[in-house]
Amino acid sequence: MRAAPLLLLALLAAGPARAVQPNEVLPDASLEHRAREISAGLRCLVCQNQSIDDSDAPLAKDLRLIVRERLKAGDTNQAVEDYVVRRYGEFVLLRPVFGLHTLLLWATPLLAILLGGFGIWRLSRRRAPPPERRLTAAEEAEVAALMRRD
Amino acid sequence: MLVETGHFALALALALSLVQAVMPAWAARAGEPALRQVAVQAALGSFACVLFAFAALTYAHATSDFSVQNVVDNSHTAKPFIYKISGVWGNHEGSLLLWVLILTLFGACVAVARNAVPPVLRANTLGVQGFITFVFVLFMIATSNPFARVMPAPVEGRDLNPLLQDAGLAIHPPLLYVGYVGFSITFAFAVAALIDGRIDAVWARAVRPWTLIAWSFLTLGIAMGSYWAYYELGWGGWWFWDPVENASLMPWIAGTALLHSTVVMEKRDALKVWTVLLAILTFSLSLLGTFIVRSGVLTSVHSFATDPTRGVFILGILILFIGGSLTLFAWRAPLLRQGGLFAPISREGSLVLNNLFLVAACATVFVGTLYPLLLEMLTGEKISVGPPFFNFTFVPLAVPLLLIVPFGQALAWKRGDALAAAQRLFAAMAAALVVGLGAAALHWGGPVLAPVGVGLGAYLIVGSALEIVSRARGYGASRARGAAVIGRRALGLPRSAWGTATAHAGVGVVVLGIAAQGWATEGLATLKPGGTLAAGPYVATLDRVAPRTGPNYEETVAYLTIRNRAGDEIGHVETSKRFYPSRQMAVTESGLLTVGASQVYASLGEIQPDGAGLRLYHKPYVLLIWLGAVVMALGGGLSLTDRRMRVGAPVRARAKGLPPSAVPAE
Numbered sequence: 001m002r003a004a005p006l007l008l009l010a011l012l013a014a015g016p017a018r019a020v021q022p023n024e025v026l027p028d029a030s031l032e033h034r035a036r037e038i039s040a041g042l043r044c045l046v047c048q049n050q051s052i053d054d055s056d057a058p059l060a061k062d063l064r065l066i067v068r069e070r071l072k073a074g075d076t077n078q079a080v081e082d083y084v085v086r087r088y089g090e091f092v093l094l095r096p097v098f099g100l101h102t103l104l105l106w107a108t109p110l111l112a113i114l115l116g117g118f119g120i121w122r123l124s125r126r127r128a129p130p131p132e133r134r135l136t137a138a139e140e141a142e143v144a145a146l147m148r149r150d
Numbered sequence: 151m152l153v154e155t156g157h158f159a160l161a162l163a164l165a166l167s168l169v170q171a172v173m174p175a176w177a178a179r180a181g182e183p184a185l186r187q188v189a190v191q192a193a194l195g196s197f198a199c200v201l202f203a204f205a206a207l208t209y210a211h212a213t214s215d216f217s218v219q220n221v222v223d224n225s226h227t228a229k230p231f232i233y234k235i236s237g238v239w240g241n242h243e244g245s246l247l248l249w250v251l252i253l254t255l256f257g258a259c260v261a262v263a264r265n266a267v268p269p270v271l272r273a274n275t276l277g278v279q280g281f282i283t284f285v286f287v288l289f290m291i292a293t294s295n296p297f298a299r300v301m302p303a304p305v306e307g308r309d310l311n312p313l314l315q316d317a318g319l320a321i322h323p324p325l326l327y328v329g330y331v332g333f334s335i336t337f338a339f340a341v342a343a344l345i346d347g348r349i350d351a352v353w354a355r356a357v358r359p360w361t362l363i364a365w366s367f368l369t370l371g372i373a374m375g376s377y378w379a380y381y382e383l384g385w386g387g388w389w390f391w392d393p394v395e396n397a398s399l400m401p402w403i404a405g406t407a408l409l410h411s412t413v414v415m416e417k418r419d420a421l422k423v424w425t426v427l428l429a430i431l432t433f434s435l436s437l438l439g440t441f442i443v444r445s446g447v448l449t450s451v452h453s454f455a456t457d458p459t460r461g462v463f464i465l466g467i468l469i470l471f472i473g474g475s476l477t478l479f480a481w482r483a484p485l486l487r488q489g490g491l492f493a494p495i496s497r498e499g500s501l502v503l504n505n506l507f508l509v510a511a512c513a514t515v516f517v518g519t520l521y522p523l524l525l526e527m528l529t530g531e532k533i534s535v536g537p538p539f540f541n542f543t544f545v546p547l548a549v550p551l552l553l554i555v556p557f558g559q560a561l562a563w564k565r566g567d568a569l570a571a572a573q574r575l576f577a578a579m580a581a582a583l584v585v586g587l588g589a590a591a592l593h594w595g596g597p598v599l600a601p602v603g604v605g606l607g608a609y610l611i612v613g614s615a616l617e618i619v620s621r622a623r624g625y626g627a628s629r630a631r632g633a634a635v636i637g638r639r640a641l642g643l644p645r646s647a648w649g650t651a652t653a654h655a656g657v658g659v660v661v662l663g664i665a666a667q668g669w670a671t672e673g674l675a676t677l678k679p680g681g682t683l684a685a686g687p688y689v690a691t692l693d694r695v696a697p698r699t700g701p702n703y704e705e706t707v708a709y710l711t712i713r714n715r716a717g718d719e720i721g722h723v724e725t726s727k728r729f730y731p732s733r734q735m736a737v738t739e740s741g742l743l744t745v746g747a748s749q750v751y752a753s754l755g756e757i758q759p760d761g762a763g764l765r766l767y768h769k770p771y772v773l774l775i776w777l778g779a780v781v782m783a784l785g786g787g788l789s790l791t792d793r794r795m796r797v798g799a800p801v802r803a804r805a806k807g808l809p810p811s812a813v814p815a816e
Contacts, residue, residue, distance in 0.1 A: 021756060022676040022763055043534045049392045051536070094536025101531060108517040109543045112510035120502060124494065 020053065024061070026068055035068050038080055042067070043094050051094060063088075153218055156206025157297035160247075163199035163254070164287040166192045170257070170280025174273040186273035190261040193276050196283060197258035204238075204251045207296050211238045217303035220244060220296045226309035226732050228702040236320035237310045243296035245323060249440065250286050252324075252331040256360070257283065260335060267356045274342030275335070282334055285467055293460045309702065309732035318378035326371030326398060330436040332364025333405060337433030340426045341475055344482040349426065354416035357429070359790055361412060365405045366786030372398050373779030381740050386751050386767045388667075388775055391540040396519045397439035400512055404432040407508040410501050418498055418563060420491070423483050424505070430479060434472040435512075441468060493565040500558025500566075507551040514543050552606055552661065555654050556613025560620070574620055575613060582609035593669055603665025610658030614651040621647060646792040653785025656778045663747075663774030671768045678761040686768030688720065688750050689713050695762050703728045705739070708754050708762050712743050720745060725754040725764075747773040 020039075026032040036053060042063060044055035052060040052067075063084065070080040084092055096102045135143065170192035177185035210218045211234050214227050224237045224244070233240075239248040257279045260272060267275070290296070313319075339357045343349040375398065380388045389395065408428040414421045441464045492498040518535045525531055556578055560571035586605025593600070622640035623629060673685040677692040684690075693709040707726040713719050723741035730737070743750040748770045755763025 020674060022674055025674065041536075041538050043536060049390065049534075049536065054387070089532065091532040091534055094534050095538030095542070096533045096535055101525060101529065102521075102533065105517060105521045105535065105539075106543075109510055109514045109547055112513040113506065113547075116506045116509060120506065 020064065021061070024064055024068065026072070031068075031071050034077060035064070035071055038067050038071075038077055039064055041081070041094050042084060043092050045088060045092060152206050153210055153215070153297050153299070156203040156210075157295070159199040159202040159206070160287060160291060160297070163196040163203065163250075164284060164291060166196040166199060167254075167280045167283035167287060170196060171277050171284055172280075174277035177273065178270075183269070186269065189273050189276045189280065192280065193254070193257040193261040196280070197254040200247070200251050200254045200287075203297075204247055207244060207247060208235060208238050211235065211244075214307065216305070216307055217299050217301070218296075219298045219300045222300055222304055222307045224310050225307040226702055227306060228732075229309060229315070230701050232317070232320060233310060233315045236314075239323050240310050240314045240319065243290070243294045245327075246286070246290050246294055247296055248324065249327050249331060250283065250290065252327050253279070253283055253286065253334060256331060256335050260338075260360075266359070268352060270346065271339070271342055271353065271356065274345055275338045278338035278341045278345075279334065282338070282471070285470065289463050289467060293463055306732075309730065312703070312728065312730040312733060312735050312737045313382065316378065316382055318374060318382065322371060322374045322378055325367050325374055329364050329366075329368025329371050329405075330398075330401060330440055332360060332367060333401060333429075333433045333436050335360040336364065336408065336429045337475070340429035341478060343426060343486075344478050347482060347485045349422050349486050351416050351419055354412050354425070358409075358412050358416060361405065361409050362786050362790050365402070365409050366783040366790075368398070368402050368405060369779050369783045369786065372402055373776045373783075376779075377776050380772075381742060381751075382737075386670075386672075386740075386753070386765075386769065388772070391518075391537045393519050394443050396515050397443050400515055400519075401432055401435040401439055403508050403512040403515070404428060404435050407505045407512070408432050410504050410508075414498050414501050418492065420498055421502070422486050426483065426486070427479060428505075430472075430475045434475070435516075437468060437471060492563070495561065495568050496566040497558060497561045497563045500554055500561055503554055504551060504558065507547055507554075511544060511547040511551070514547065515540070518543070549606070552610060552657065555610060555657065556617065559613070559617045559650070559654070574616065578609050578613040578616055581612040582606065584608075597668040600665050600668025603661055603668070607658045607660075607662035607665060610661060611655045614655040614658065617654075618643065618647065618651050644792055646789045649785045649787070649789030649792065651785070652788055653782045656781030656783075656785055659774050659778030659781055661778075663771055663776075663778055666771040666774065667769065669770050670772075673766040674764075676756070676758065676761055676763045681761065683764055683766050684715075685750070685766040686770070687715055688766075688768055689715065690723070690750070690752060690764070690766050692762065692764065695757065698726070700728070702732060703730045705729065706754075706757055708741075708752075708764065710741065710752055710764075712750050720750075723750065723752045725752045727754055727757065744773065747771045747777070749773065 020036070026035060039053035040051050042052045044050045044052045044057055044060040044063070046057050046059050047055045050060075052063045066084065067080055070083055075083065081093070090097060096105065098106055170189050173185055173189040173192065177183060177189075207218075207220070209215075210221050211225055212231070214221065214225055214234065216222050216225075220241065220243050224241045225234055229237070237244075239245045257276060260267065260275055260279065263272075336357055339353065339360070343353055372395075375395070376388050379390065379395075380386065408425065411421050411425045411428055415425050518540055522533050522535055525533060556575055557571055560566075560574045561568070582605040585608035586601045589604040590596075590601035618640055619636065621643060622636045624639070669686075671686040673683045673690075675681070675683045677683060679692055679694050682689050682691050690710045690712050693711055695706060695708050698705050698707050705726040705728040707724050710723045710725070711719060712721050712723055721743045723743045725741035726739045728737050728739055729735070738754055740754075741752040743752075748768070749772050751767040751769055753765045753767075755765055757763070
């Protein structure tokens, strides 16, 4: 029974680790900075909406190592991303590429502002105060009658 | 026995809510106004029934009654008592029951608020509300019964998900639900107005308190959830643009737009049709938020089908309420008369602009959240829409919106003077420039956007203060001189003016907190006992790593001492890895040390025989993010205490004989 906590310690040690581990960090600070930048934009494929930079899944760790290896080999950020996308598909990018299939997605903010602005403009024109109407002869007479009574 | 009685009470609530739904319509048809009173009694009755059902379930959880399936699935004898209580709503069935409890509570409030709402509007609102209650209780009884028994009863329960065993999670859902469900009242008011075919400033005045309550609670709920994610998930982010978060953000944005458009309607009788549409959209988004999250459809299209009855029922509810109310809107909205003209540059104009940006932001979040789902259904292509997309699209919409906040407040109703408003804001702009440049000079070579954000925050806070000052000072002949006079007049301003200024200043505080995260620093290392790790101005020393036993978990704790760069001790922090044997789950508990509004954040990584992986963050002024949200909610609360919001409206008797202009214009 006394051994239980120790056993637990061992179990935990073997368990998943959290996000970037000290032994993964590249010695070159600027390369490591770029690696972190790229990692933040890559999705951990087995997690719910986590980047590989945040995830502690083994697959995320593999991806982080791949990113760092490519960087060490002299790839540009774009080349690393392309490499990962070639292997895992577009799903891996947290920022979707701009293309025909994502046109509506990327256009939404601008479209919403333009459509809304157009709608407001139309409404404000339609709701301009109506033109003044002259009184009819009958109304004029009535007004005159009322005025006389005072 | 109590459990069965609770189940029966729920069935009774179903019947009562049907009565509540039908009676107002019957009263109108039969021309028998007395029948309306039945809806009021039914609303009170169904609240009492649901309250009893909720108490029964809570009792079952508190006493660990393992003959109830819901308790077996979510409780454990060793679980601390507070989590036995919060476990009631830490699951699908229980959270639905909480949802309905709050729904009927709001219904009961409307039923009791006799003088605040005109009788016909009140009856119709209760009718719509009763219908919502009916559908939800039906859903619960048909597919998600929290009172189902299990035979034979197991000896031990399966425990609550460890991530949910947290004080934050005990209060987060109730706050969030008061927000979500509060918008159901606004929705019911809007539908009632559409049925009646009439809408006016009285409607706007009746609706505003409910919108304010819902909005304030939703603000608190979202902030609470964000803070929980920050300290519990263990990697120090405070907003992840997760679909679940987006689901709560969308009704909040729409609700914010609604809050502002009701102001225009109440003051100027304009934007009526738009306000009604916003009320419908806000609650629709709340429904979508509650159920899309519950159904699991966001994580995968396929999980929707895991429980087909529930999935289809949920889809039915969404179509019924969203589709039904929008159809009603298309049919009846043309009947609503438009009023109140205004020039483009005016308070109304700025509020229209506010609504435009808010709705665009809401649409962006909506499309971003649902786009991957739709694309996969239509073409089979899988894409991800994550934080980089939302940051790139949301921020450019939020910044202009924030820029016009003080500006709009400085404009007059109906027709404003842009130049004069800009002059009145001179101090705010100067403050923004000074603070922004100061921040940039202090952190030369750091991120570019952070000082800009700090400047924006200062602009918002000073702008809100200026609003109070310039209103207290007055204009033209009555312009006050001397600080004493201005101070006295400021105290005499309506509470809603203070509420507005407070809420807007709160936004500024949030912006400050967010901007300051640009200067957050992070350290990462494997430490042996005695080893040190630095982040920003602080250095952590690992004292020891030791196992510890909690009530229903085992943990390995890293004890840290935090010192500043000069070597003075600031405090101690513990971070641990917990293991819950009942669920075979491990979670990381981060350690926090608060210094002013800043925090040192430690998170334990891999444990090795001779040390531990450790992550240390310095998060400057991070608490401002959530404190700002609390200030915003406080502003909402302040507005609620405004004289004209007070339920009971004693003004009518007192103001008799006075011309309408004697009522304060704001």
